[in-house]
Amino acid sequence: MEPGVTAARPIQSNGPVALRIPGPRLGVMTWRFALMIEPAASDDSRADFTETFTVVDPAAPALSVGELSTQRGDGIFESIGVVDGHAQEVIPHLERLAHSAELCDLPVPHRFQWQQAVARAAAECPAGESVIKLILSRGIEHGPAPTAWVTATEAADFRAARTDGIRVVTLDRGLDSGAPERAPWLLLGAKTLSYAVNMAAIREARRREADDAIFVSSDGIVLEGPTSSVILRTGDRFTTPAPGAGILHGTTQLSLFARLEELGFETAYKSIPVAELERVDAAWLVSSVRLAAPIRSIDDRPLAVDATLTDDLNAYLLSPRD
Numbered sequence: 001m002e003p004g005v006t007a008a009r010p011i012q013s014n015g016p017v018a019l020r021i022p023g024p025r026l027g028v029m030t031w032r033f034a035l036m037i038e039p040a041a042s043d044d045s046r047a048d049f050t051e052t053f054t055v056v057d058p059a060a061p062a063l064s065v066g067e068l069s070t071q072r073g074d075g076i077f078e079s080i081g082v083v084d085g086h087a088q089e090v091i092p093h094l095e096r097l098a099h100s101a102e103l104c105d106l107p108v109p110h111r112f113q114w115q116q117a118v119a120r121a122a123a124e125c126p127a128g129e130s131v132i133k134l135i136l137s138r139g140i141e142h143g144p145a146p147t148a149w150v151t152a153t154e155a156a157d158f159r160a161a162r163t164d165g166i167r168v169v170t171l172d173r174g175l176d177s178g179a180p181e182r183a184p185w186l187l188l189g190a191k192t193l194s195y196a197v198n199m200a201a202i203r204e205a206r207r208r209e210a211d212d213a214i215f216v217s218s219d220g221i222v223l224e225g226p227t228s229s230v231i232l233r234t235g236d237r238f239t240t241p242a243p244g245a246g247i248l249h250g251t252t253q254l255s256l257f258a259r260l261e262e263l264g265f266e267t268a269y270k271s272i273p274v275a276e277l278e279r280v281d282a283a284w285l286v287s288s289v290r291l292a293a294p295i296r297s298i299d300d301r302p303l304a305v306d307a308t309l310t311d312d313l314n315a316y317l318l319s320p321r322d
């Protein structure tokens with residue numbers, strides 16, 4: 001059980017499905033759902049994968065101590081936003097999961113099996129915002145491999161970040177912009193479970209009295225946030241770092257570019273020197289669960305927040321998207 005957990009009870013009467021658990025915010029009940037998946041081979045032609053899913057008690061131990069995901073962070077994941085029970089952009093997330101699997105030499109996830117697992121988890125999500133996580137681990141050391149599971153829980157409340165904006169600092173990622181091509185084993189474009197560095201960057205941002213960070217290559221090229229993509233606005237032109245630069249191709253950024261084009265704006269992928277951050281009219285960190293967080297300062301330099309456009313973008317991101 002998690003620290004502080006005193007009791008767990010089913011929120012549905014028909015079995016141990018989703019549990020309401022007193023969460024880290026003392027006294028606040030949160031809920032969680034967990035599903036273990038027996039990964040199917042990519043050529044499995046079954047139409048229904050229900051028998052490969054096992055609902056487990058999210059408050060009980062579920063993983064072996066030999067798990068390579070926990071021992072080495074050796075695995076991949078996706079976080080999908082869910083709004084009123086609708087999982088957003090499932091296919092782009094599954095495509096990125098497959099891409100990460102390929103980069104990490106993991107078996108290719110079976111698209112329909114994972115799609116059905118996401119639908120099963122989404123069916124547990126109540127009204128409001130939730131998050132579904134997909135995890136594919138290398139498996140158990142000297143044992144069966146891989147291990148796969150899906151969880152669902154309520155999303156944190158990001159209203160303040162979406163409306164008031166966030167303060168960010170730029171942080172050197174310590175690698176030059178040639179590293180992704182020169183050293184593909186660094187897995188820079190994969191969404192791996194090894195997020196300790198990303199979490200450390202957010203702690204460093206907080207030490208510098210900011211909310212979040214933008215990674216910059218050692219030769220001064222803008223990359224991404226530790227858990228988000230960067231979008232910049234100059235006049236009516238919106239830009240984002242090219243995904244080939246060793247960053248994740250964000251599903252939210254892709255979706256927002258389509259929306260911005262619909263609104264008549266120009267969009268472009270490009271290599272962005274860090275000095276350009278001083279000249280932009282507005283900027284956002286965007287991701288699947290926090291959505292579009294306008295940046296109100298970069299390295300203590302204030303930046304205007306376009307509340308009307310940001311509200312429009314977040315309303316779009318909160319509408320059902322496939």
Ligand code: PLP
Binds near residue numbers: 253
């Ligand atoms: N870049 C990194 C490093 C991330 O971890 C994430 C999301 O978690 C993103 C970008 C944004 O991706 P998405 O919009 O698909 O959530």
